[in-house]
Amino acid sequence: MIRLTFEAFDPGALLTAFCQGRAEVGAVATFTGLARAEAGATQTLELEAYPGFTEAAIGKVADQARGRFGLADLEIVHRIGRIAPGEPIVFVATAAGHRREAFEACDFLMDYLKSKAPFWKKEHGPGGPRWIEPSDRDHADLQRWDKDTPP
Amino acid sequence: MARVLLFGRLSDLAGWREREIESPFLSALRTRLTADDPVLGEALAGPGVQVALDQVIVRGDAPLGARTEVAFLPPMSGG
Numbered sequence: 001m002i003r004l005t006f007e008a009f010d011p012g013a014l015l016t017a018f019c020q021g022r023a024e025v026g027a028v029a030t031f032t033g034l035a036r037a038e039a040g041a042t043q044t045l046e047l048e049a050y051p052g053f054t055e056a057a058i059g060k061v062a063d064q065a066r067g068r069f070g071l072a073d074l075e076i077v078h079r080i081g082r083i084a085p086g087e088p089i090v091f092v093a094t095a096a097g098h099r100r101e102a103f104e105a106c107d108f109l110m111d112y113l114k115s116k117a118p119f120w121k122k123e124h125g126p127g128g129p130r131w132i133e134p135s136d137r138d139h140a141d142l143q144r145w146d147k148d149t150p151p
Numbered sequence: 152m153a154r155v156l157l158f159g160r161l162s163d164l165a166g167w168r169e170r171e172i173e174s175p176f177l178s179a180l181r182t183r184l185t186a187d188d189p190v191l192g193e194a195l196a197g198p199g200v201q202v203a204l205d206q207v208i209v210r211g212d213a214p215l216g217a218r219t220e221v222a223f224l225p226p227m228s229g230g
Contacts (some may be wrong), residue, residue, distance in 0.1 A: 131159055134227075
């Protein structure tokens with residue numbers, strides 16, 4: 001399931017719900033990203049999505065992850081709107097038969113979300129607002145997955 | 152009328168987010184937007200800015216229908 005939300009979410013509750021009724025899965029890996037304060041430079045993060053387009057783009061990569069890692073299931077929840085430092089901004093859960101596939105799929109999905117997913121991120125700080133674009137590190141992280149199948 | 156949408160820094164730059172503009176082609180729409188606001192026009196042609204017509208990414212020129220949604224998408228950054 002892929003969901004964008006203006007509301008704060010509880011990653012623990014999402015994980016508990018995701019693990020329900022999975023007698024054959026064996027492995028669930030999760031990642032939770034928190035909004036960083038950057039030592040006071042960021043008072044609020046603001047995330048913009050393109051409704052419909054953003055979910056569809058993430059859905060395509062989720063389908064790739066399902067096939068590539070043989071996932072039984074996955075869930076992606078992403079905040080949009082204004083987010084305070086310390087609040088969860090993204091939650092990814094992957095379910096697979098064994099841990100390696102679950103870990104790798106979670107890592108793959110996060111690398112995609114950081115540099116290619118259709119979101120626009122603005123940092124509001126003491127010096128005014130600033131748009132954030134992916135770092136060289138984010139691009140390099142995504143390229144790790146190109147060796148086998150382009151993401 | 153095409154429905155033009157600006158995202159991220161493009162909407163801040165233009166001072167608007169959504170506008171209805173009559174234009175038969177994407178190229179003509181770009182010319183029109185540039186004539187109205189040269190700074191925006193330059194930004195729309197800048198590196199990493201993609202265009203989606205009815206939520207599908209296109210490259211180069213394309214005809215615009217009466218109700219086409221034209222979205223200008225600057226470099227993306229999630230997570």
